[in-house]
Amino acid sequence: MxxxxxxxxxxxxxxxxxxxxxxxxxxxxxxxxxxxxxxxxxxxxxxxxxxxxxxxxxxxxxxxxxxxxxxxxxxxxxxxxxxxxxxxxxxxxxxxxxxxxxxxxxxxxxxxxxxxxxxxxxxxxxxxxxxxxxxxSSLPLEVEALKEEMIFDFSDYRSEANRKLNSEKWFSTLQKYGENSGEPLVELFIFDFLSDKRNETYAHYLKDISANQYYGQLLDRLKTTYPNTGFTQQFEAEITTDRQLANFKNPTDWSWKWAILILLALSLGLNLYFLITRKSLARAKTNDLLQKLTPQEQKIVQQILMDKSNKEIASELFVSHSTIKTHINNLYKKLEVSSRQEIAAIFKK
CATH class of the missing domain: 2.60.40.10 (Immunoglobulins)
Incomplete structure (x- = not known):
């Protein structure tokens, strides 16, 4: 039992x-x-x-x-x-x-x-x-069949008028099919096709995303059915960015243009500020290191920055070769480095 x-x-x-x-x-x-x-x-x-x-x-x-x-x-x-x-x-x-x-x-x-x-x-x-x-399971296959019909419509007549009419027709057809399927994964599969920059539909997509509430409704369905998934977050980020892009391309909507220009100006200003601050901090650090050195050691640092050998430095400062070696060893200890290249890297910043 x-x-x-x-x-x-x-x-x-x-x-x-x-x-x-x-x-x-x-x-x-x-x-x-x-x-x-x-x-x-x-x-x-x-x-x-x-x-x-x-x-x-x-x-x-x-x-x-x-x-x-x-x-x-x-x-x-x-x-x-x-x-x-x-x-x-x-x-x-x-x-x-x-x-x-x-x-x-x-x-x-x-x-x-x-x-x-x-x-x-x-x-x-x-x-x-x-x-x-x-x-x-077979919904993606059915979408592929619809896409084939759409491609045939586009290829029948290559005129601008035909492209515009077919874009409007097939956007509506495919979006309704996806919504009626009850499966947001199918809608994402369709969205990938319609919003692909390589497709004839992309120009219409940029217009559609500004005015059509469908995309926000699809996001709600994704958050309900597939919360906290990478593809839901990816879709939300994409439509947010594409809406901004679409509004920026609209000449009647100057608010987005000014907003983006202001953001770019702020970004440039902050980058310049950080660059200047970083250089100022680097100079201050270099000056502090120089203050730790004796006048003779400072002269030797300048000679090292000029890429002179120990023999050339000894001749320039009128001291012996061994004295230069002693000074350089002291520099290594004070600056906590182990080579002339590291000394050059510190003071050339």
Whole structure:
């Protein structure tokens, strides 16, 4: 009977801590290739593979099967990536960063309790569909499909009018999709795309962030769902900075320009003050050190600063070579140094 409570505790602890199981199939030609599981905490690093994101590695078996399982993931939803290394063994050492044409990857949402399967499609395509116990796992894939539609709209006509219309349309479409998903991680994934300086959408983003309350509302959702996380703090810092930048670029809003100019002037003034103060303190310290030296030792210091040898100093001061050596040894003790270079460093400041 004593074993029953133990089993109850064991089973309950298993359900509390959970265990994930991510598995799938790829084409048989990938047999023996490495496949990686990464945790993507920085939403600005979703477009490629980063070394610091990788948390696990396995190998595709002879049937094209791979599996990641354990209980070391976070209990809350996060963005993860599975990346298939399709490079040959003799490829460059950095090939797992996604530089090979045959490499494939997929972004998905999961937590430590989820079971996910990545089957191959009817065209034998890998990592393009997800079956999951987490209903939010495939949301990043759906966003990618929307982004493809958006890119097609932009490329259809390259005129300025078309760019403006599509920016407004797709900002609204993607932001509403993210908000309706009920998952702030998806909204961050979308925000990364829309606010990317390399994209056609960036100019509209700077206008949008000044007038649209969406960004503040997203911050509230992040603080509620993912408080005290690095990506929530990162988002708050970014939108604060971008709002200031957007207002600074607006010629009708001179208050921000004057504020930034005043801050720059104050910064410059403080830097000059600290520089002058530092130099004054250095001069005062040098003078104090000189006061500790005898007149003859002060003369020898001046000769050392002129990079003269002991023999040259002895000739200049009309004393013996050994006398100069004695004076220099006394200098070492008084100044607490051990070389002529250190003496020069003190008095050349």
């Amino acid at each position: 004593k074993i029953v409570p133990f089993l109850v505790i064991l089973l309950s602890s298993t359900s509390i801590f959970g265990q994930y199981n991510f598995s799938g199939h790829v084409s048989l030609e990938n047999q023996g290739n490495a496949i990686y599981l990464s945790l993507v905490e920085d939403y600005r690093k979703t477009s490629r593979i980063y070394l610091e994101q990788i948390i696990s590695k396995t190998v595709v078996d002879s049937l094209g099967f791979f599996q990641f399982k354990g209980d070391n993931l976070l209990k809350d939803n996060r963005l993860y990536r599975i990346h298939l290394d399709g490079c040959s063994d003799n490829a460059d050492a950095s090939h797992f960063l996604g530089t090979c044409n045959s490499s494939k990857s997929v972004l998905f949402i999961a937590n430590n309790r989820d079971t996910l399967e990545f089957p191959t499609s009817f065209e034998d395509q890998a990592l393009c569909t997800i079956t999951s116990t987490n209903p939010k």
